[in-house]
Amino acid sequence: MEPLVKIRNVEVRYDNRNGGLVAISGVDLDIRQGEVVGIVGKSGCGKTTLLKVIAGLVRPTRGEVIYNGTHNGGGFRGIGMLFQSPLLLPWRTVLKNILLPIELRGEDVDSYVPRALELMERIGLKGFENSYPWELSGGMQQRVALCRALIHRPSLLLLDEPFSALDAITREDMWMLLQEVISYENYTAVLVTHDIREAVLLSDRVVVMGGRPGRVKAEVTIPFRRPRDLGLQYGREYNDYVAKIRSLLGD
Ligand SMILES: Nc1ncnc2c1ncn2[C@@H]1O[C@H](COP(=O)(O)OP(=O)(O)O)[C@@H](O)[C@H]1O
Ligand SMILES: [Mg+2]
Secondary structure, rough: OOOOOOEEEEEEEEEEOOOOEEEOOOEEEEEEEOOEEEOOOOOOOOHHHHHHHHHHHOOOOOOEEEEEEEOOOOOOOEEEEOOOOOOOOOOOOOHHHHHHHHHHHOOOOHHHHHHHHHHHHHOOOOOOOOOHHHOOOHHHHHHHHHHHOOOOOOOEEEEEEOOOOOOOHHHHHHHHHHHHHHHHOOOOEEEEEHHHHHHHOOEEEEEEEOOOOOEEEEEEEOOOOOOOOOOHHHHHHHHHHHHHHHHOOOO
């Protein structure tokens, strides 16, 4: 089957006052339907840039991204994104935050309410429809952001260090939740993280990026069946993958 996303020899150069900066260069990557791909790399190596290119938010200055047969097309409607901070609108209730993408698309908001309520229940937000974001903990706000990213049933979920601002225990809860929604609705997902342990726990394949300019250094297949148990973290095989990826990252 054709990959959902084909990234071919992609370069992104940002123009700035000092001339230009090549953020990523020569990036080749396939993302297959139903796959969870982790991307790890040090700060500044171009992970966010790569996600933006996949989302069509940044145009490659060289090479191409083919998404579902569309070349470098901007504004892919099939994408849901989750960022490090939840970016909720404080004057809207939780339910209205979740429905925002539907409203922005000018679609029938009411018809998405049952979907929003179902997602909220699955993601552990039942009963908080009419709360405001500032009444919720950081972990719960990120759950709201996850519901918002999923409301329109995207065919691709792009996650940019979504759990890095959460405490360790809340982060583990979110790992489990994310796995549950991914398998329940069979999402294809790209998870950018600088947490190698997180990448190994959640991904079918981990892409290791190196810097200056950003490029793919290695890919490691993680063969454990999904969804995975938190206990996996204490096993030998899991830790061998973590160590291998750590050494591929270099110092
Ligand atoms: N809009 C931009 N304009 C100019 N330079 C940028 C822009 N976005 C990112 N960069 C630069 O590109 C490089 C890669 O950034 P980024 O993709 O955010 O890396 P990462 O997400 O891995 O930390 C960095 O050197 C950063 O300063
Ligand atoms: Mg980033």
